[in-house]
Structure formats: C-alpha cells, structure tokens
Amino acid sequence: MRLHRNLVFTVIDSLLAIFNDGEYADKVVSRALKKDKRWGSNDRKFVAETIYEIVRWRRLYAEIAEVKEPYDRDNIWRIFAVWAVLRGIKLPDWKYFENTPERKIKGRFDELSKTRKFKESIPDWMDELGIKELGEEIWTKELSAQNQQAEVILRVNTLKTTRDVVHSILMDLDIETHAVEGYDDALVLNERANVFMTQAFKDGMFEVQDASSQLVAYFLDVKPGMRVVDTCAGAGGKTLHLASLMENKGQLIAMDLYESKLKQLKLRAKRNGAFNIEPRVIEGSKSIKKLHGTADRVLIDAPCSGLGVMKRNPDSKWKLQPEFIDNIRKVQAEVLENYSKIVKPGGKMVYATCSILPSENEEQVKHFLTTESGKNFTFVKDKKVLAYESGFDGFYMALLERKK
Template identity: 75%
Template sequence: MRLHRNLVFAVIDGLHEIFNEGAYADKVVQKLLKRDKRWGSRDRSFVAETLYEIVRWKRLYTEIAEVKEPFSRENLWRVFAVWATLRGISLPDWKQIGPTPTRRIKGRFDELSKIRKFKESIPDWMDQLGEEELGKLWNKEISALNQQAPVVLRANTLKTTRDKLRGLLEDEKIDTEFIKGYPDALQLTERTNVFTTEAFKNGLFEVQDASSQLVANFLDIQPGQRVVDTCAGAGGKSLHLAALMENKGQVIAMDIYDNKLKELKRRARRDGAHNIETRVIESTKDIKKLHSKADRVLIDAPCSGIGVLRRNPDAKWKLQPEFLDKIRKTQAEILENYSKIVKPGGKLVYATCSILPSENQEQVKTFLSKEIGKEFTFIKDKKILSHQSGYDGFYMALLERKS
C-alpha cells in the first residue's frame, strides 16, 4: 500500500482532535471526509478506518511508541508509524516520520500482547471491572468488542420487505446476506456508504445493529396499542416499533434532548412512520401525565455502552468509573419512575447496550424488590454477548404489570 500525504495528514489531524481535544471520533470522521471533494471512496475509507483503528488500539500503540498524553504532533506521527509497521506498510521518506525501529516495534508488540490490558488496549479500571463482572468470559468478550462491527440494515416493513430490499440494493451494486433469527435484517458483505443509495433516500431501510433489532420484538407489541419509548434518542427503536405496529395505534417517543427528537421526526417522515408522536421530558409532570396509560413501555436506558465499543472505540478513553456509579443510579431512578407508565396488564422492556450484570440483571432484581416493582412479574430476559452473537452486546428484560 502506498501512503498519500494528504490522507495521512488528515488522520494525524483527526487523532489530535480525538486524543487531545476530547472530540468524538464519529464527528471527527464526518468532518474529515468532507475535507477534499476529490477524494474517492477508497481515500475516504482509508481515512475513516485508519483513524478508528488507531483510536481502538490507542493504549497498545502509544505504549509501543513510548509516548504519553497530551500528544504532540511529533508523537502522533510516532503512533502512526507503529500502526503502519505492524501492518507491514512501507513508510515514505517524509520529514515528519523519524527513523522507525521495525524490529523493536514488533518485539514490543509480542511482549505487550501477553498482558490483556495492553493486548486489548483498555484502561486498567475497565479490565478489572470486566473480570469482576464477567469472570472468564471477559477474555473472549473484550476481544470480540475490539473487532470492526459489521454493517447491518433493518428493512422498513412499512415500505418494503427484506427480500425486495435485497434486490433493490443489488441493483445499486450492494451485496447483502440474510441473518438467521433476525427477520428484517440484512448484513453488508462489504463495507460501503449506504446513505447515498436511492433505497435509503426513499426510506426503505435504517442502519441498525442486529442485537438492537431484537429489542422492539421483545416488547411483544400489537398494532393499535399505545406504546411509549421513554429514552427514544434519535429513534432507531421507535421507528422499528412503528413498523411492527403497521402504523396503527400510537408510539409516544420521549427524551430529555429536543435535538434528538427533531432528528427522529425527520427520520419518521422519510420512513413513512405516521403514528409517532414526540414529547420532550421537561419535568416529572410529563411522566405523571402518562401514569397507567400505556399498553407497552420501552426503557432503553442510558448506560456505559460497553456492549457497543466496536462501533464507539473512543468510549474506552472517555468512560470513567465515576460515570458508571452515576449511571447505575440514573438507571434505577428511570426504571422506578417510568415503569409507572405501564397500565395494569401491560408490559415493560428494560434494555441497555451494556454487558455488565450490575447495569442489567442486578438493576431488574433491585427494581422487583421495591414497592412499585412488586406490582410487576418478571417474564424473561436475554443477555447478548458479542463473542457469542457476532453483534453488539445487549441486555433486555420483559416484565408484566399485574392486573
């Protein structure tokens, strides 16, 4: 592979923003890809994938390069040289790239690969927490969470079927395959930008990981019901709920962030989802108004996001142990308060994109021991680990309010 100066400089600029300025990797990539209109898909792919790769292996690469934060430009070039050397890429004779001791880099890599926190490139506290909560499974799980996530689509059944969508994408030179056990999912056989396709512009699909697609189905919904998505965000699951309900009944999508709900409205228009109503949660009154009014309630709770590290590798460096303590408290409060929206005989799903029992099973167990929790019956739960499924780590529990 021949390295091109303008592409590598873009990667270095991106690393500076992510590592030194705390910018989010996905936002940085989005911005960088607009830098030069002459770049083709291969150029864009190099910038995005190299940036994510170095972010993912930040601890390992910086340890090999013997550099520490905050990283100077010179140090970022050293980290880049480690990445290139380990991939067998010849480094050009540029003034930014100093002498690169290939043998020492490979030797150091072999040495550090025997220590899990370096091999899997994670902070000490996260490694310790993973082992405490998952035991021996942590080895396999953190390894799986360091793989590149596949691109999975969900056919929008309000407008098409999975089979028809596959044919339309083939016409646009995009190959996909079915995934057993996921009725509306198609997985790309090769990564490509699907957002420029006519099929996407016409609202025929959403990009949604296979594990995430299981949540709406878990809620056991029927057309005509009143369903409340309490932490809707930009609405990936609200849109799926609307499709499963065939646009009949009502989906009330709630969130504390108005800008996310505006994005959901835009997506709903494109998808032809007409039964979604958005509501901003401004105070506890907004929740109280709905007490005992919903047939189904989805609590897709805020969480550590450890189950989705494959698509958000920079979260490894942004997450802090204090945040986890805070988020567990928030999860417990949300579950206690929002469960009151379920009417007698109705059902509730508590879900997270975390793999930690302390955010999942233990939260449900604690809730069921509380006063409001005694009004609910535990029906079933599902724990999805990345190394077993090949998709994001997820948890979902189905509860029913007693009549």
C-alpha cells in the first residue's frame, strides 16, 4: 500500500479532533469523507477504516509510540507511524517519519501484547470492571470480539418489500449480501459499501441496524392492532421495526426526551412508509402518567454504558468514565420503575440494553421485581447476546408480563 499525503493528513486532523477535542468518531469520519469529492471508494475506505483502526487501538499504539495525552500533532504522527509499521506499510520519505524505530515498534508490540489491557487497548478501570462482572475467561473473549470491525447489517423493511427482493436489487449493484439463520429480516454485507446512496435505501426498502438490535422488536411479541409504547425511541431504529411487525395497524407511540431525535424518526418513518407511529416528547412525569395502564406492549430500550457495541463505537472506550456507569444504573432503575406503569394488566414489557454487564441487565430486572411496581410483574424470559458467541453486538433483553 502506498500512502497518499492528502489522505493521511485528513486522518491526522481527524484523530486530533477525536482525541483532543472530544468529538465523536462517527461524526468526524462523516465530515472527513466529504472533504474531497474527487476521492474514489478506495480513498474513502482508507480514511474511514484507518481513523477507526487507530481509535480502536489507541492505548496500545500510544504506549508503543511512548506518547501521552494530550496529544500534539507530532504525537499523532508517531501513533500513525506505529499503525503503519504494524500493518506492514512502507513508510514514505516524509519528515514526519524520520527516525521511526521500526524494529523497536515490533518488539514493543510483542512485549505489550502479553498484557490484556494493552493487547485489547482498554482503560485499566474497564478491564477491572469486566473481570469483576463477567469473569476473566468470558471478558477476555468478549473484548477480543469487540475489537473486530463491525459488519454492515441491513434490516429489510417488510412494509415495502422482502429480503429476497432487496438481496437481488443490491446484487445488481454489485453489493453482495447474505442472510443469517435466526434473523428473519437481516442481510449482512459481504463487503462494506455505501448503501445509503442506493435508490433502494432512499425508497425505504431497508435500514442499517445490527442483527442483535433486530431481535428486540420480535422479543416484545407485538401484534397488528395493539397499542405499543416505545419509551426511549431515539431516532427510531427499533420503533420502525415494531411498525413493520405491526403491519402499520394499531397505535405506536414513540417517546423521547429529545425533540431533535424524534424529528429524525419522522423523516425515517415517512421514507419507510410507517404511518402508525405517533412521536411524543417527554416533557415531564405528566407525559408518562397520561399513559399509565394503557399499553398492550411497552419497550424500554434503556440508556446504558454501551459496552456491548464497542466494535461499532470504538471511541466510547475513551469517553466512558467509571462514574457514568454508576449513574446510569440509577437511571435504569428509575426508568424501569416509572415506565413499567404504562403497561396495562395482562400486557407485556421488554427491558433492553446494548450492554453486556449483569449489573445493567439481569441484576436490574431482579431488583425491579422486588419493588412495589415490580411486584405486579412476572418474569417470562430473557436473552443475553455476547459478541464472541454471535459475531454481532452485545445485547440484553428481558420480557416481563403484568399480572391481570
């Protein structure tokens, strides 16, 4: 591989924005890819994948490069040089790479790879937490899986089409996909491609949604004609899936604290042809009280640490702090307590997170069932998805039924 100056400079600028300015990697990458319209698909692929790769392995590369935060521009060049040497890329005759100790870099890599926190490139506190909650064996396997690049997975919109039709349309565009057993609406891309530019996406024939996330709507056991409430809808990935399973029949109330996210949902719903969705901004406890005891089904896709989706959001490793996890557990307990009251007698509720920590998952449900609100519910079943077992995101979902 030959390194091109304009592409590498874009990567360096992007890493400075992510590491020093606290910007989110996906936003930075999106901005970087718009920098030069002359770039071809290989150029864009290099920029995106290199940024994510260096973000993912930041601690390991910084340790090898012997640089510490906050990183100046020279530090970032040294980290980039480590990435290039370990990838077997010949360094060009640029001033930034003068005196790069290639043999020392490889030796340090071998040495540091014997220690998990360096090998898997995570903060000390996160490594300790993972061992405490999952045990060393499972945590080690899960970390390794979370450091793999996430696949691009589509969820076919059954309100408009079928999986076979989308597969054929994309095949005609030289975008190859394959189905996965047990995931009825999913298509996995054989190679990464910009599917958002396809007419099929613009026509609402599919959304991009991880396979594990696609299990949640099915877990809620919705039927056409029901009244369903998605209490933490966000931009509506799971809401849209629920609408398709409800065949556009019944009422689907999508609630969120942020109006901006619900505006995105409205646009996506229009493209998807999902007409039974009613977005509602949560403006306080009154918004919830109005719905007490009225819903056949309630989805609580709770705020969480996101430790199940690190392969998709590698910068989250560096943004998360231990105190955030402590705080989010309290929020999860409050959300369960408050939103569970929306379920009517005989109705069902799913509590879901994209975390792999038992303290955010099984233990939250167990605690809820001992509370005054929780005593009205019966535990039906739960499902824990780990990345090292499934190949997809880590997820948790629990189905509870309100007693009649």
